[in-house]
Amino acid sequence: MLGKVTSLDDYHGFTMSATSVSDNSLTKTVAAKVPFCDLCLTIEKIQKAKSRPDKNKYFKDFLNSWRNFHNTLHKNDLNTTDSFYAALRLILPQLERERMAYGIKETMLAKLYIDVLGLPKDGKDALKLLNYRAPTSSHGEAGDFAVIAYFVLKQRCPNKGTLTVHDINQHLDSIALNNAAKRKDLIKKSLLQLICQSSALEQKWLIRMILKDMKLGISQQTIFQLFHADAAELHSVTTDLEKVCRQLHDPTVSLSDVSIMMFSPFRPMLAAIANIKHIEKLMHNQSFYLETKLDGERIQLHKDGDVYKYFSRNGFDYSQQFGASSLQGSLTPFIHNTFKSTLQNCILDGEMMAYNPITQAFMQKGNKFDIKRMVDDSELQTCFCVFDVLMVNKQKLANEPLRKRHETLQTVFTSVPGRIQIVEKVEIKTKKDVADALNVAIDQREEGIMLKDPLGVYKPDKRGEGWLKIKPEYVDGLMDELDILIVGGYFGKGHRGGMVSHFLCAVAEPASPGEKPSRFHSLCRVGSGYTMKELYDLGLKLANHWKPYRKRDPPPNILCGTEKPEVYIEPCNSVILQVKAAEIVGSDMYKTCCTLRFPRIEKIRDDKDWYDCMTLHDLDQLHNKASGKLASKHVDLNDEEPDKKKRKVPAKTKKLFGIAEQFKAQDLSHVDKVSSIFEDVEFCVLNGLHDHPKAELEMGIAECGGLVVQNPGPDTYCVIVGTINVRVKNLVAANEHDVVKADWLLECLQKKHFIPWQPQYMIHMSPSTEEHFAQEYDCYGDSYYADIDKSHLQEVFKRMSKPEQNLPSKTIADLEQRYSWDISPLSMFRHCIIYIDFYARIGDSSTQIHGTSLDVRILELRFHGAQCVTNLNESVSHVVVGKDLQHVSELKSRRTAFKRKFKIVLESWITDSIKAGSLQDERNYLL
Template identity: 55%
Template structure:
């Protein structure tokens, strides 16, 4: 131990030499085996605690922790200390100066060229090189204590930030002149924050305290870990939770319905609705109230610090029972619609923190847990016991102060039913809780809580969370603002990191009103930057479609998008895009880095075959526990090969006979009866052309005879000309390149279509060339087929998107297929109502593009009811669970309000309050 310090400075760090810490590190590095290394650390830690006990006996005012040593053992986690700003080369020059070495000397060159390996040290390990240079030039043992070393390092960090180089140099020289070679080796590693000690951070935390790692994840502070967990018997649950001090809440681990029974250990469990609000913890002590968010932001000024202020406290202060002095509650802050007596999704264009009881919407706090009751901490109590305390705290008030309902269950089928009910009510999902689970702040995996959302199960949702990365200037009423947005998905980052690269995916221009567009523009105005094609931003990957403006992802926000399907497209980097995308809501509950990833998009596209239609969960549905892990399927060992019908022809065996197709690249998909794909490819090569198996930028055309799945995707991309195989045979027969005619085409690209428009009418009749009987017959057939062709709602929607990109005024319900519940039930009788109000609603919806049907068909998207008779809602929901796609059950107010708003309103608000099964 070092010399005695003055009473005012007495701490353990003042008494323990730095040499002792370095000796401990040296032993750990040399010892083999994790358990042996941990035993050495445990011995050092016990000596530290014994020293503290002795000091405390002599001076009860001594307050100390293991932090001075821990910050040196785990320098990479030391957030309280700033960066040193020192590299190996800087230290090398300091050593040369302190030791008075000649610049051309062997030792000086070793320090400056430390990356060159030798037999005595690791390549690139500057600390090891310095040790061999210093070992004969330094004292055997240094004179500095752990406190003195920390003081010097703090001074180096502080003065480096202030750019006081002379003071930095003075402190470093003091450290180097007063330590041994071994001490300097470890000091260098502490400064470089690369200890190479062979013992993990988790192992060190585990030896120090069983809750140390979890507590560090909650606080990100080594000093708090060492101070608050100085007593090995202390528990994280009790330490992390204290009155008026925010803590990271307990979280649910994502799961699917197949995993519940296993995680719940095949015992009964609780099911709760996962509410769509803001996670808020309420701290109360007498008439003092505090509200903290999931990320520990204080929103007390919004909700009310006393019974006389805020949007919530005045309404709930008198709800607490008379014997409650203080408590800590955990719950969800939601918005409540007093007209429909239902909770509202927070994506419905409002901020719950800014609500002030306007237009029938008010703040409602929904409580699902309690962590303190009259000074007693409850985190270590099982959840079933905490729920009994919760009922002792306050008198619930519907729409203001509610307890989230828990249902007891024990089987997968009950979980599936609960999830389907949540889907019907447009809730986010459900939470499953083990009755014996304690409350563990910031814990997710293995916590005993599971969260199940529809998107965790394959092909169950039709909504995508995408990030705004680009913008386009508007026209007409939307001039002078950004009217359209480019949306992107993220390339999955490394675990624990945020994504840094995003891929363009789609363009959105509908689903929001002019007022909402103004709000988006104001929110993003200062962050837009011009997009320069010659110098694009590094984070954004684009192909043909490029935005006019872009913004940094961290300055943006996520939007929830609904669409009909995912189509192939080379206009976007993802290789696909959305058909009929519509903005559903802004995801204020998600950070910018939580948007959909390319991997999740690929999984969704594969599972749904491109179709995006919500449905109900079933007993056989599966989903990944982690979105980053794919299911592994065992396969029989067999050579990898391409089916014969898909293989390309071997060009080495084909003799070129002409230059008709010279320098022309063609992709053959299939051929007519009697001509296989390889045979057509052989003809292309004989005529001097080149063959590719997938079309690219240089491809002249795609050759085919019938529309296959692959060809359908090519056509949807609207990039390539798809030509009938008969054209190639004509070229061969006539021994010359035959210009394309409309009759040759299966699909025409925009450029070719424009060229045809100059030379042919819409039926393929040439403006300049005479027609023979065969061609005239083809023209007449085209006239007949076009006149008999049915114009589908999808085709109309395509036209509206083309000519009314800001949202068609009369195409509001274009993609809706609606069944009107035009019956009134009186007793056991059901009769069709004459002049029913729904008849007028149906006419209005048809006027705005909807298709109404007389029977409840499988592809119906909405069932509309009269609010006076909701008796058949449970029946419709039961029917819906057997349909291929899920339909929305709403009241006629949804249609009326959508027409008034000029955009389709989210159905949740009009269906959540309807009776359920």
């Protein structure tokens, strides 16, 4: 058995007793002897670590412990294997999509936990699990199901589980197999065993593994590098994590040749997005190849004699669908005889397309068909369009230039239109040629064009190293854009947890002339294209208008298809989004019976009212305009005048001015990104705290994907301040930016989660933020909606105890009026601030009070809501005078110096009002 780990801080590696070695009944692997909780403790430490070196250290310590543990076991049993694959596939579950395909999502897990734990379906914990993305989720982790489940399970599970890493792998493999066989009852049984034998912490990480979303803040490339120097390269050409662990188990042995191999899927080379203006420079001012960009499925074909293997770009095996031999599949029988007789084996890279033999045209992927599941009776047929060759007769070609590979490709097979054909390459040289080709692609309703360097070699899993792509949507001004209205929303996950991050958009049903539309038809769901700052600002604008969407009682003015939002918003409270997309395609998920392909937000149309959005008629016209394609305009390079030489103006000699080191911005280009909670959000850090200086705060922002500027501008989300100084006071006086305490930033960095602002974090609020806070919090900073803990309640009490923040009588009066309490006679003087004329002479404090009747009046006034003061100042509304009127002239003389004129009334105004039970007309008592 392994040594017991009592806490996260106690864990330093594996230990072993003598009995564990002699137990031959156990599976002879390290994984069979390593408790799953040890792995969970390690990855918990990796996630919580703030710095990259610490994260690397924790992983390396675990890896070294694994290897050392094997050496100890190996001395006693030479058959014990040390493969780290059992652990690495759990740490990087996203790389095992085919082997670890569970068909399980958060909702299924939530229902299972509710069933296993016997939770009341309407109970607090059950609702937490089911509504894990709602912003009301506890612990500030909305959108993170694993964390929500952890807190629900914490008091219901053992402190330590009994399963090993080997056991976990067996259970997960069983779930994957049963998912493929569609045996849901057996899936549930395996999950039950995992739940019953695991601690809450183990189940948190088990959930992340099942969902393939680990949130470790460390990249797979870094983990590969720590495991072995050749691991990343070997994985890119094999996509086989088990093979990587098996071949590179010894860190001291390097691979001499890491190359593409027969029947081993590799990560294909990819193209980068390019700007037409820079094409000539990117291609080194040499000629280059132009290809049509095909809209199909990227597939690689491995052929050895009569054996065929087809792999997707992610390494999935589709040989059964397309044909593992010449006698089966939707493609292989039709292309087997096209290969030259001299060919023994080859590896081809290309695009699998659907071909319509009647129209003799390729179908676009946006149409309703799946090329990977083409049936025999379909009117479409499978066609493999080949654009590269990586091996011929065991000769590896990846390191040969593309020009030679293309020449070799001509000798591999004979093209058969509609079945297998070589993608045509045209050699061009100028950006005008590129623009003309893109215009032709637009006219022919194609996806775009590809540009390739003829001298470039093939680099698996690399993007843009000699391969470029241009689509119409990448070029400004070519796409028709749609102004559609937000009608629904979906809560986000991860760094967008707790906020509505995706939107259901709709078009209006045409209204009668002169009237505003009253019904809206859902069109698409969109959740990309915005910056995080734009999302935060839009969230503030719409926050108070979202309502829960109930499927049994949907809003009558918002018509949906099968796609329903989690929350909805009344159209009159919503905003219009300008959306760009590739095309309009058919879909039964939305009320319009169509949707947008690859939609993304271009901008928020604050200049348009909600009723000015696109209508169904506008959508139909656009759909019919180019068979759904939204690119209808042409590239025009005439305004650039590429052949016109510009006169060079000699640069003026400028004086160089130095900047003191303390005012220079630090270089953050080397900072590794570990989180996306501040993705594209701009901050200005004016100064830091004693324990957390400015440079440390800026580095933390950069690690979380944020941007740092030294002076706040119009795009700055907020200003971070540790110490208030003159510069901070000037920013506050300008009233343009939100000024936030550094404590807020530190808490976000610590929790790796974006924490909404609360009053205790704010030094100053811009007008828009102040308006939002007024709707969320009272004048003491106490939320109208959120639960409060002990520390926050103490802060509220401290603010209430300050004399200058005592609730004014006017506020109480407003409350009384709002709730109709002002009809009570006890509130008749609530709006009055009254000064009693006590003294025989104004300002003579030594003179005695006239009599005791005015003392009684003070008590009566206070009892009936008035505020009585002892100093005559601008706030006084009334001065009450007793029977002695000799000081009235002096009071009137004093009143002339006041901007706000008080009224001088007789004492009887008070007594008569109290007697009548209502405030009497003061004009009858004025002096």
